[in-house]
Amino acid sequence: MSSTESTDVLIVGSGFGGAIAAYHLAAGGAKVTVLERGPWLEADDFDHDFLLGSSYTRIFDFVVGDGMSLLGGNCVGGGSVVYFAAMPRAPRFAFERKGSIGRRMWPSAITRDSLDPWYDRVVEALPITQQDWNDVTYSGGLFAAACDHAGRTANPVPAAIDRAKCTNCNWMMAGCRFDAKRSLLLNYLPAALAHGAEIRPLHEVQHLSRTDDGGYRVHYNVIDDTDYRVHVGNGTIDAKIVILAAGAGATPVILQRSEATLGAMPHAVGRYFSGNGERLNTAVVNEDRARELLGLKRGDGQAFRANQIGKGPVVASWDNLDGDLPEHSRFSLEQLYFPPGFGTILAQVPDATGPSWFGVEKKELVRQWQSWLTVFTMVEDDNEGVFGPPPATGNAARISQQMLGRGTIRYRPSANTLRGWAESDAVVKDILERDGLARVMPWTNDVVGAYTVHPLASCRIGDDPQTSALDDRQELRNHPGIFVTDGSAVPAALTVNPALTISALAERAIPGIVKTLQERGVKVTYGAPSPDGSTSGRRGVRSQLRDLVRE
Amino acid sequence: MTLEAFADTIVPGEKRSPDDRAVAGASPGGGAVAAGAIELLETPATGVSTVLDDYARMLNEHARTHATEHGLGLDETVPPFVALPFEDRTAVVRKLTGQDQEDRELWVLLALFSNMAFDTAAHMHTADAMAAGHPGLVTMGFMKADDDGLWRFPDFSYGRRLADPHPDTTPTGSPA
Known part of the structure; x- marks a missing residue:
């Protein structure tokens, strides 16, 4: 029997939650x-290629559940490598939501004001920049002009994109070939490595058990680098603390599978x-x-026909982000691009006489693909998702070699969620069908259920032990020394893209994690600058540190 | 032949020859079959390549049931699903992918790969598919890559302000 390795901090996952923790804790010693x-x-590994086995199937995961499909990253850098890099802060009202539990879902310690300095840290680190109208793509411009025509406002969205390097190739989901997308591969992760952190790819954590000294033993399988259904080894590592950042589709599954060895999990896990x-x-x-109503001209005689050109979402309309509106009636709209495959199969034919998502009429819709404009809506859902018993390994029973699996989540949208979708669909229709500009239809939910590229809240923070799995320092209730820093910690839908909020929470969790490590005898300090050495973000959070390291 | 007929129901195309039975000829231009749906389904990476015979057998059982229910005679020289007129193939696929079908996920998966063959040519390098005039990518008007096989669009913006920003936008460009 081989001896078990040991480390101070074992981090599961290298997306935003994992990378931020890895950097600060390694930099702290x-x-x-x-x-x-x-x-x-x-960068050189990221292919512009739809062939199965190219980078987009290697680094992307599509997990089909019962009523909900999850899309997410599956690579070093996690979601940051495959995402579209839209990075707005969550609106103030999102933190005050009560949802279906009748009380504020977020911990009392966290408001937009208290989170703003942590947002600033991430903005400095990635960095995130404001886009201007010269950065706005044809599809974003079309959406903005349509909003304006409908009497609405529209904003270029803050993004983690280096504008000078971006080629507007729209292959973002396959990873950025040009290092224009400011993924974690360019900031937190190299800085963590420089401070001695070790990253092991193709290591899938299955469950945790306890060690005699109050720490944890992490049990993993080693995954084949081509066929992810195949395990080529396994092992364990002992750690003084564990940080789970496997994503909202996987973190609760690891904890569920660990119940046999760790004991009961908080009710809110999964x-x-x-x-x-x-x-x-x-x-x-x-x-x-588009030419007549909006005065749009590309300069080559065309008004639009540019669906393929761009860099994901660049323009959002925030008129319905009004804190005076009731919950579930608040939402943002964002112009978006999805590559064909994901981006075509669920699109429906307006006024179809036959099937709406396949067949003769659908082919005619696809024939007009360059004239498509896709609009992404983020409403407030009702936290309806529940994970079933964990699969044998991982977070899904893998169907294909890569990318496609069957997960255990069950999701039945409540009347509130359905109302939010119906209200937002009506607004999208009003904007885009006004004066004959376009024909529009929502994607069908009848094929793979609802879907999300931003899974959240499956192991969430809160003040109420009955409805939250983590305390406001993101430590798992009743299991000291296990922290969760990924999207599963965010308590509820945000009405905007959540990556910046996930990251800000991870930044905010670090001082408490450092304190716990110190209590467990690790020589570590808090206070690293931004990965590139900048320090203004660090100054901004100083006033909150005392509260975050309380006993 | 049965699975060709299924793929052709998802993305219909024109007949490859006058005596083509699998492709119904319901739509001009190549469909999923011409796009390579069978090649894609037979790719081991999909995870379905080893169960295609089961798919065909089940599909034909459903087709025979449909024919019986609707009093349709079937040409016994071809598989039952192939023998169905396009409209009835469509009706069978609607039922199999519908909310009441217990094993609907299996059929959705088959539809997904049929669709991917057409919309992405996932069994080929995209550069090769573009060079070969892949019917799906051509139908969609997928634009060409640069000579090095990478896509770049130097012209991408109208380059002017097209709407007023929200009045509550913060100095960092976020919602308030």
């Missing part, structure tokens, strides 16, 4: 080991999952109307 279930790719209220509509734009 702790021995940090990161286990990432996906492969480790860098419950209260939110799909961030996500919804998509696809419009087919009438070229002539």
